[in-house]
Amino acid sequence: MNAQTHIKEAGSKTREMSYAEAIRDAMAIALERDPTVVLMGEDIGTYGGAFQVTGDLVDRFGKDRVMDTPISELGGAGVAVGAALTGLKPIYEFQFSDFAALAMEQIVNQAAKLRYMLGGEAAVPVVFRMPSGSGTGAAAQHSQSFEAWFGHVPGLKVVQPSTPAEAKGMLLAALEDPDPVIVFEHKLLYKMKGEVPEGYYTTPIGKAAVVRVGKDVTIVASAIMVHRALEAASKLAAEGIEAEVIDLRTVRPLDRETIIASVKKTGKLLCVYEGVRTLGVGAEISALVAESEAFDYLDAPIQRLGGAEAPIPYNPDLERAAVPQSPDIESVARKLAKGEV
Amino acid sequence: MARDAQENLPFAIRHFSPEALKEALRKMHLIRLFEEGAEESYMRGLIHGTMHLSIGQEASAVATCMELTDADKITSTHRGHGHCIAKGADVGRMFAEFFGKETGYCHGRGGSMHIADVKTGNLGANGIVGGGLPIAVGAGLTAKRLGRDDVTVCFFGDGANNEGAFHEALNMASIWKLPVIFVCENNKYGMSTAAAYATAVPNISDRAAAYSMPGVTVDGNDFSAVAEALHIAIARARAGEGPSLVENLTYRWRGHSKSDRNRYRTKDEIEDWMSRDPIQRFRAELIAHGVLDEAGAEAVEAAAKDAVAQGIEFAKAGPAPAITDVTKFVHAEAAA
Ligand SMILES: Cc1ncc(C[n+]2csc(CCOP(=O)(O)OP(=O)(O)O)c2C)c(N)n1
Ligand SMILES: [Mg+2]
Numbered sequence A: 001m002n003a004q005t006h007i008k009e010a011g012s013k014t015r016e017m018s019y020a021e022a023i024r025d026a027m028a029i030a031l032e033r034d035p036t037v038v039l040m041g042e043d044i045g046t047y048g049g050a051f052q053v054t055g056d057l058v059d060r061f062g063k064d065r066v067m068d069t070p071i072s073e074l075g076g077a078g079v080a081v082g083a084a085l086t087g088l089k090p091i092y093e094f095q096f097s098d099f100a101a102l103a104m105e106q107i108v109n110q111a112a113k114l115r116y117m118l119g120g121e122a123a124v125p126v127v128f129r130m131p132s133g134s135g136t137g138a139a140a141q142h143s144q145s146f147e148a149w150f151g152h153v154p155g156l157k158v159v160q161p162s163t164p165a166e167a168k169g170m171l172l173a174a175l176e177d178p179d180p181v182i183v184f185e186h187k188l189l190y191k192m193k194g195e196v197p198e199g200y201y202t203t204p205i206g207k208a209a210v211v212r213v214g215k216d217v218t219i220v221a222s223a224i225m226v227h228r229a230l231e232a233a234s235k236l237a238a239e240g241i242e243a244e245v246i247d248l249r250t251v252r253p254l255d256r257e258t259i260i261a262s263v264k265k266t267g268k269l270l271c272v273y274e275g276v277r278t279l280g281v282g283a284e285i286s287a288l289v290a291e292s293e294a295f296d297y298l299d300a301p302i303q304r305l306g307g308a309e310a311p312i313p314y315n316p317d318l319e320r321a322a323v324p325q326s327p328d329i330e331s332v333a334r335k336l337a338k339g340e341v
Numbered sequence B: 001m002a003r004d005a006q007e008n009l010p011f012a013i014r015h016f017s018p019e020a021l022k023e024a025l026r027k028m029h030l031i032r033l034f035e036e037g038a039e040e041s042y043m044r045g046l047i048h049g050t051m052h053l054s055i056g057q058e059a060s061a062v063a064t065c066m067e068l069t070d071a072d073k074i075t076s077t078h079r080g081h082g083h084c085i086a087k088g089a090d091v092g093r094m095f096a097e098f099f100g101k102e103t104g105y106c107h108g109r110g111g112s113m114h115i116a117d118v119k120t121g122n123l124g125a126n127g128i129v130g131g132g133l134p135i136a137v138g139a140g141l142t143a144k145r146l147g148r149d150d151v152t153v154c155f156f157g158d159g160a161n162n163e164g165a166f167h168e169a170l171n172m173a174s175i176w177k178l179p180v181i182f183v184c185e186n187n188k189y190g191m192s193t194a195a196a197y198a199t200a201v202p203n204i205s206d207r208a209a210a211y212s213m214p215g216v217t218v219d220g221n222d223f224s225a226v227a228e229a230l231h232i233a234i235a236r237a238r239a240g241e242g243p244s245l246v247e248n249l250t251y252r253w254r255g256h257s258k259s260d261r262n263r264y265r266t267k268d269e270i271e272d273w274m275s276r277d278p279i280q281r282f283r284a285e286l287i288a289h290g291v292l293d294e295a296g297a298e299a300v301e302a303a304a305k306d307a308v309a310q311g312i313e314f315a316k317a318g319p320a321p322a323i324t325d326v327t328k329f330v331h332a333e334a335a336a
Helices: A002-006 A019-033 A057-061 A073-085 A097-111 A147-151 A164-176 A224-238 A256-266 A281-291 A293-297 A316-321 A326-337 B003-008 B011-015 B018-043 B058-065 B081-086 B091-098 B132-145 B164-175 B204-211 B223-238 B267-274 B278-288 B294-317
Strands: A014-018 A037-041 A066-068 A089-093 A127-132 A157-159 A181-186 A193-197 A209-212 A217-221 A243-247 A250-252 A269-276 A303-307 B073-075 B152-157 B180-186 B215-219 B244-249
Touching: A014 A019, A014 A164, A019 A037, A019 A057, A019 A089, A019 A164, A019 A193, A037 A073, A057 A066, A073 A089, A073 A097, A089 A164, A097 A127, A097 A147, A127 A164, A147 A157, A147 A250, A147 A269, A147 A281, A157 A164, A164 A181, A164 A193, A209 A224, A209 A256, A217 A224, A217 A256, A217 A326, A224 A243, A224 A269, A224 A326, A243 A256, A256 A269, A256 A281, A256 A293, A269 A281, A269 A326, A281 A293, A281 A303, A303 A326, B011 B018, B011 B223, B011 B278, B018 B058, B018 B081, B018 B091, B018 B278, B018 B294, B058 B081, B058 B152, B058 B180, B058 B223, B058 B244, B058 B278, B073 B132, B081 B091, B091 B294, B132 B152, B132 B164, B132 B180, B164 B180, B164 B204, B180 B204, B180 B223, B204 B215, B204 B244, B215 B223, B223 B244, B223 B278, B278 B294
Parallel strands: A037 A066, A037 A089, A089 A127, A127 A181, A157 A181, A217 A243, A217 A269, A269 A303, B073 B152, B152 B180, B180 B244, B215 B244
Antiparallel strands: A014 A193, A157 A250, A209 A243
């Protein structure tokens, strides 16, 4: 993928890493470069994190910089906010993004608003890492996709890297950012491998990436959905339908330009996201296109594929049915391209 | 028996009928065997997801629920299979839930972390650490407002006592004198994090003082000690005197979940606890006091084995939920 195009200060060499390893690499680089960086979270030390993302960092950087917190999400997130407000750069890991619900107060009422409420005199450069999404059989309280929730809050930035290279670059960008950033890491991507540039670089927040060029239909997807969309696109290509796939990467702020330019070219838009369909990220993308000059270029109604209007169920077949899968994307994109919608 | 001799007997032996004690032993075996069956099903790829096994904590679950009726409530945790069985659930429907079947307690929607038999007073296992604490207080409020004498037992772990919800819940239960018994199953760790590191007080029962309620720490692998502590707390709750906090010291033999590599504790520590098996301990106690003999104990265990084997067969035979029903149960069904 073209993470390369957004790389700043990147070493020329790359190395194959998993998504989880790439995030760990970013954290190790940050801990080395900046003594104010601290990692906080439940079982991120000896255990290595619920998804083994922090791994051996505690052995390398010690318990003072890789801090196990008690099971206290509201307090832990709040301590990170207070530390960020006063000179540290904490990366707080939630074991599952679902548990951020316990910390909404500190994220939404405090972190997101402090700079504004204090008239620009204060800053909260905190990063919240949130393993997210379904597909692991963990059911309703461990599988949610909260991008739209946090995307609704001015003051927050919300990113969803979809590849190892993006995961590393966006985490480093989040740390450079002077404001709070939420990083959603899709659990099904942790083991995914990819080429990752060595050393320090950032992948900019607020820039989507065109990961497949096409002329017939635009598919805007995020996180794991990028991969499902690419799979669908390659099937469609065999039928002569060329889908353009955009990796959204950032939910807030949205990259209007990239989306609008693509829709002007293809005249057709399909939004694919894992969060609940209603009032989700796709609604915002649809609206921004409908409100823009791209509206005149639309040849078909905008389509959305999102999560079912239900909690994520446990039964594996129900769970699969609850979020968009590659064949769903293929089928809607095909209909759009053929003018059957 | 002379009164003095009586008083030297363990509480459970004095207090419960031989039938009740045998049933308690059966439930403890049932829990162990359910967990082993669950683990094996997972290894054989019959289920996906994760699970939190309560092997080693059977005495705590069963003794805590000993005096509860179906009208009494419990709130449970992610490590909830034992609580569910102790409260009276059928292992067949539990396995069915585990296998994601329509015949499961949650119709395949909940899985391991949410298995609960609401009809026997189980208000739910919980995927959220500490999630059940305020809910238990709400159940206590209902009982009090409606003038019922049922009580609610709130199970939670040592890890959960550091959630804000724990502190808010205990405070409210206390100021409103609600019939709630907070039962902390302190198995020394919340995932990899030692209670001794994460909690500012040596005993979790010490927290009770901050909320003006009695707090007691007992050997959670001693059936009788747990049953006695609960007996006192339940009597207090039913008498309208308010909540109590009971801390059962115990140990989970298995890893936290299927992804645990046990790097935070030693093999010696695990083996030491395993050598003090709460089931064998209770069984020996029952035999020593003549409640049953070896053959009787074998028969109890064999009955539990049968129930588990039948349960697994029941579960396998059940139908899967229909894919088209993915949004069923989100809201109440509209009346026809
Ligand atoms: C709010 C919340 N935070 C974190 C978790 C992840 N988690 C599940 S169980 C657990 C440990 C709980 O420890 P404890 O309360 O002692 O119960 P135990 O597992 O020892 O039975 C953790 C951290 C969760 N499920 N919910
Ligand atoms: Mg524990």
